[in-house]
Amino acid sequence: MMDQPGNPIDTVESPGLHLSRRRFIVTSSTSLAGAVVAGPAAAGSLAEVPPREPGADLSAHSERSKFVKIGRIPEAGPGKRNVDPSDAINSKTPLDRLVGGLTPTDLHYERSHAGVPELDPAKHRLLIHGMVQKPLVLSVNDLKAMPSISRIVFIECTGNGWENWKTADENLTVQNTHGLVSTNEWTGVPLKFLVGLVARDRASNWMLAEGGDAAGVDRSIPLTDEILNEAFIAYGQNGEPLRPAHGFPMRLVMPGFEGNLNIKWLRRLKFGDQPWMTRWETARYTQLLANGKAEQFQLRMGTxxxxxxxxxxxxxxxxxxxxxxxxxxxxxxxxxxxxxxxxxxxxxxxxxxxxxxxxxxxxxxxxxxxxxxxxxxxxxxxxxxxxxxxxxxxxxxxxxxxxxxxxxxxxxxxxxxxxxxxxxxx
Amino acid sequence: MMDQPGNPIDTVESPGLHLSRRRFIVTSSTSLAGAVVAGPAAAGSLAEVPPREPGADLSAHSERSKFVKIGRIPEAGPGKRNVDPSDAINSKTPLDRLVGGLTPTDLHYERSHAGVPELDPAKHRLLIHGMVQKPLVLSVNDLKAMPSISRIVFIECTGNGWENWKTADENLTVQNTHGLVSTNEWTGVPLKFLVGLVARDRASNWMLAEGGDAAGVDRSIPLTDEILNEAFIAYGQNGEPLRPAHGFPMRLVMPGFEGNLNIKWLRRLKFGDQPWMTRWETARYTQLLANGKAEQFQLRMGTxxxxxxxxxxxxxxxxxxxxxxxxxxxxxxxxxxxxxxxxxxxxxxxxxxxxxxxxxxxxxxxxxxxxxxxxxxxxxxxxxxxxxxxxxxxxxxxxxxxxxxxxxxxxxxxxxxxxxxxxxxx
Missing domain, CATH: 2.60.40.650 (Immunoglobulin-like)
Structure with missing residues (x-):
């Protein structure tokens, strides 16, 4: 059953395996390759002696090494760093310390308007109503019983990058400048599925999504084909239930669109035929243009x-x-x-x-x-x-x-x- | 800049969006859809009132909800459950509690032969030698300075499923029967890149990989084209440094092959022209066939x-x-x-x-x-x-x-x- 050397099975598709080793070796022949040989060699040509005693017992959870210190930085807005935790409105992912494409679950950036509520999943409900034939109230278990999808997508705060809009503080890290974007795998029920279940009125082309935190953040979402095909109500994050900071027990996920549309602690979806003009889309999350006018509903995150x-x-x-x-x-x-x-x-x-x-x-x-x-x-x-x-x-x-x-x-x-x-x- | 409803942007490729809602609604019209309306409706037609007080402060890490209890189960081998932690040799992923395709980092299954060592990344070294022209000793920082790849792959203990080989204990969960497989994103340096760096002798078609735990697990790996193209030395797991239980500060990742080949706490790679016949491939990790003979090097994990x-x-x-x-x-x-x-x-x-x-x-x-x-x-x-x-x-x-x-x-x-x-x- 073994694959003989020299008799390889076809190589399957996989990312990044076209690495330019040849180019690397040429360009680095006077730098890395030399440094690698010289540096550690000076410290002895053999690896450290391994421990002779058994290590720690196996456990229920694999925690981080004591040698790894890695965390987010809560901040209070553009230029407002080193603030009291109770003043913080976002907490940034340490992009400079991470590798790969995924963000560790506990390091996914946070942005909230009234802190992090800890909702009881046994009591929490999602109301779906408005221009629908069959309004519904769903529990978390109702959602989990339905067909689901899982997608690896980024979520990005619309304010990501705001530190550099007007001036550049030269002492900023990439965590400071770009730490309001993260990528996780989210699992939940497609919006399209729920839309069918409540029998949405065909004339309804807007949806209000409201969060169950003390701020009650609510946003109007246009029901384009793209959004109907891609949005979903998530209860899972990187394989496990959502973390409270990321919307436990359920949130809206809107792949490609403003983070604040990905309503956390989701408690209500209402269907209608025009935007609700909530304070979050009038006082906030509008763009003041050069001519003094405000642009609303600039929903999609750019390249x-x-x-x-x-x-x-x-x-x-x-x-x-x-x-x-x-x-x-x-x-x-x-x-x-x-x-x-x-x-x-x-x-x-x-x-x-x-x-x-x-x-x-x-x-x-x-x-x-x-x-x-x-x-x-x-x-x-x-x-x-x-x-x-x-x-x-x-x-x-x-x-x-x-x-x-x-x-x-x-x-x-x-x-x-x-x-x-x-x-x-x- | 807004995408007008009714004027949608082309839908991009994404998984699972062909869900059979129509079929679901037909089949479930007498079950789920009814239950959903009736059940919660009896408990009141509106969602719970949201909190009026701000929630917890934003933090450096997003921890789990107090309502979520989820963990692995350390065991001592087939049929040996509920054992003292010091006797455990593996710790199984709770597949029945998880969703999506990724495994939470701290719930990735563990399997070790001498517990979990906590290695100091500043002292740890990887020795690469044998049939090579330029033997090297690499530090963790040396590896991190090199080009890398990131891949989402499963790792599976070759013993996964062993509970059901001979008899079926009817009281087993899927965590018990299949919890020795997990999927994470791993990031590290392609083996092929290192092979080029040390200038492997073309006659070398086997590689010995040795772990730095007290058991010193070492395995012989045939250098097929597939393995040369896909194996890598990982230092990252789901975006962050490896956890100690999963090989911190570096491990071999062998996509598609026996978990025990994905040597954790990697300290040595040696190139040669035949397998080393270590105790791990003679006393262990061989298959006793029906005819009494033992099969070695059954390396690939099945479908x-x-x-x-x-x-x-x-x-x-x-x-x-x-x-x-x-x-x-x-x-x-x-x-x-x-x-x-x-x-x-x-x-x-x-x-x-x-x-x-x-x-x-x-x-x-x-x-x-x-x-x-x-x-x-x-x-x-x-x-x-x-x-x-x-x-x-x-x-x-x-x-x-x-x-x-x-x-x-x-x-x-x-x-x-x-x-x-x-x-x-x-």
Missing amino acids: NSVITSPSGMMEIRPGYNCITGLAWSGYGKIANVEISTDGARSWKPAELNNSVLPKAQTRFQMDWVWDGKPTKIVSRATDEKGNVQPDRKSFIAQEGTNALFHYHAQQTWSIDAAGRVRNALA | NSVITSPSGMMEIRPGYNCITGLAWSGYGKIANVEISTDGARSWKPAELNNSVLPKAQTRFQMDWVWDGKPTKIVSRATDEKGNVQPDRKSFIAQEGTNALFHYHAQQTWSIDAAGRVRNALA
């Missing part, structure tokens, strides 16, 4: 990317550096990512090195040999619909500087002669 | 599936039930899953309702209206290479009953007139 290493507040050395980062788009799959190491003058294609899924974060990387001279590095994503992530200049030319949401211009990191990496506007 | 709901020790009611479960194959992608609700006499296709990735667990589901009569339910997976999961009879006819590993016959759950679901051999 975006950021280099996570090297990134803000890191230090690099001359020679080989593997540039890596994340790209995502509310329009679908990432088609390609380009990287510039000369301040957006020239661009090279990056490799995509995880499974490229629609509306999920895609990990990219590129070999780079730094010559030690000051420069700027930038990434630029293109999605399958042909949308190209804009540079800052053209983004600001279109959006002005009054707004706060949907900033997705290319992120520039400057590198000085000492290898210090800092946040920069371009 | 497998199991219904996780309804499953062992659950109770169901007549009427609509959504059958769901997981399928996986060491050969590649799952092509289809069929379900029988009449004890393997007739089969119907299940829906695959997450992203189908090679060598990852695929979630399947099927609508079923139970008539209340005793029956048996079974699932059967087929992979993209055409491998069909065998029924128990043909599996035993081929493998005999002396063996312990690689049991992957179809799993039968019997259901009695009271709706009690129990483990059965066929």
